[in-house]
Amino acid sequence: MLRYFKTWSWIAPPAAWLVLALDSMFAVPLVLIGLVLAFSVTAAVHHAEVIAHKLGEPFGTLVLALAVTVIEVGLILSLMAGAGDGAATLARDTVIAAVMIILNGLVGLCLLIGGLRHREQAFQQSGVSAALATLSALTVLSLVLPNFTLSEAGPVYSPSQLGFVAVVSLLLYGTFVMVQTVRHREYFLSPGEGPNAPGEASYAPSPSARRAWLSALFLLLALGSVVLLAKTLSGPLALWVDAMGAPRATVGVAIAALVLLPESLAAVRAALANRIQTSLNLALGSALATIGLTIPAVAALSLLADLPIALGLSPKGIVLLGLTLLVATLSLANGRTTILQGAVHLVIFGVYLFTTVVP
Numbered sequence: 001m002l003r004y005f006k007t008w009s010w011i012a013p014p015a016a017w018l019v020l021a022l023d024s025m026f027a028v029p030l031v032l033i034g035l036v037l038a039f040s041v042t043a044a045v046h047h048a049e050v051i052a053h054k055l056g057e058p059f060g061t062l063v064l065a066l067a068v069t070v071i072e073v074g075l076i077l078s079l080m081a082g083a084g085d086g087a088a089t090l091a092r093d094t095v096i097a098a099v100m101i102i103l104n105g106l107v108g109l110c111l112l113i114g115g116l117r118h119r120e121q122a123f124q125q126s127g128v129s130a131a132l133a134t135l136s137a138l139t140v141l142s143l144v145l146p147n148f149t150l151s152e153a154g155p156v157y158s159p160s161q162l163g164f165v166a167v168v169s170l171l172l173y174g175t176f177v178m179v180q181t182v183r184h185r186e187y188f189l190s191p192g193e194g195p196n197a198p199g200e201a202s203y204a205p206s207p208s209a210r211r212a213w214l215s216a217l218f219l220l221l222a223l224g225s226v227v228l229l230a231k232t233l234s235g236p237l238a239l240w241v242d243a244m245g246a247p248r249a250t251v252g253v254a255i256a257a258l259v260l261l262p263e264s265l266a267a268v269r270a271a272l273a274n275r276i277q278t279s280l281n282l283a284l285g286s287a288l289a290t291i292g293l294t295i296p297a298v299a300a301l302s303l304l305a306d307l308p309i310a311l312g313l314s315p316k317g318i319v320l321l322g323l324t325l326l327v328a329t330l331s332l333a334n335g336r337t338t339i340l341q342g343a344v345h346l347v348i349f350g351v352y353l354f355t356t357v358v359p
Helices: 002-025 030-055 059-081 084-118 125-148 159-183 209-244 249-272 276-305 315-331 339-357
Strands: none
Touching: 002 030, 002 209, 030 059, 030 209, 030 249, 059 084, 059 209, 059 249, 059 276, 084 125, 084 249, 084 276, 084 315, 084 339, 125 159, 125 276, 125 315, 159 276, 209 249, 249 276, 249 339, 315 339
C-alpha cells in the first residue's frame, strides 16, 4: 500500500494538470476532479517530506510546513472567490476545523488506538506543554479576541489589528520552530531517544540530490494543480452545501480534513508503532502551522486584495475551543497516555461535528 501511494506521488501532479486541460475543453466529472485533488494533496506533502529529509532541521520542517500552508491558503482563497456571502468566514471555519480535527479527532484517535495496542504510552511532557501553550495563545488571539475589540463592529479585526495579530502569530510560530528544531530539540524526542533519532524519518537514508530536485519540481506542479482544482470545485461545492441545507462551516471542515489527511495517516501509523511522541509532534506541529502560518498569509492577502475576513468564533465555537484546550492540557499533563484520554477527545470531536451540521 505504501509503495502504491509513493508511485501516485509521481503520477498525480501530471495527471492533475491533464485533468485541468481536459476540463477547459469539456466538463470533467466532479468526482474525478475531487479524486485527483486528493491525490495531488498527498503527492505534494510526500515530495515536501523528501525535501525536508534532504535538508534536515530546521529547514526541513519549514519546507514541509510551508508546503502544507500553501495548499491550505490556496484552497481557502480559491473557495473564498466563489463562496459569495460565506467568503468572510471561510478562513475562520477552516482554521477552527483544523484545530478541532487535530486536537480532538487525530490526537484522540492516536491515544485510543495506541492505548488499545500498547496499554500505556510515554512522551516528553516538556515539548508537548510548550506546543500547547503556543497553540493556546495563537488560537485565542486569532479566533476569540476579535469578538471583544472595539475598533470594528462584529467578529472582525480592523486592518491595523489584523496586521498586528498576523505579525505576532508569525513571530510566535517562528519562535516555536526554533525551539523545536534547534535550541531545545531534546524536548520533542521520545523518552530515552538521542538527538540523532527524532523519529521515523531518521531511520531512512537521506535522498540523493537528484531525487530532492525532482521532488522540488513535482512539489511545485502539485501545489499549482491543487489551487486550480480547488477553484474548479468551489462553485459546485457551495451549491451542493446549499442544496443539502448544511451550514457553510461544513466547507471549512472538508478543506481541513483534506489538507490534514497525509499527516493524520502518518500520526496514526506512529501511534500503532508505539511512537506516541512522533504522533503528538506531527499533530501539534500541524495545528501550530495552521494557525501560525495560515492566519498571517490569509490576513496579508485579505489586506492586499481587500477580501473580507471575519475571524471571531461564535459563542458555541468559543466554548468548544476552550473545552478542547483545557482537556488537551489536562490529558497530556503527566507524560503518559491511556485509552481514557483518547475517548474523551473523540467525544468532544463528535460533538463538534454534530453541532456543525446541526447548529
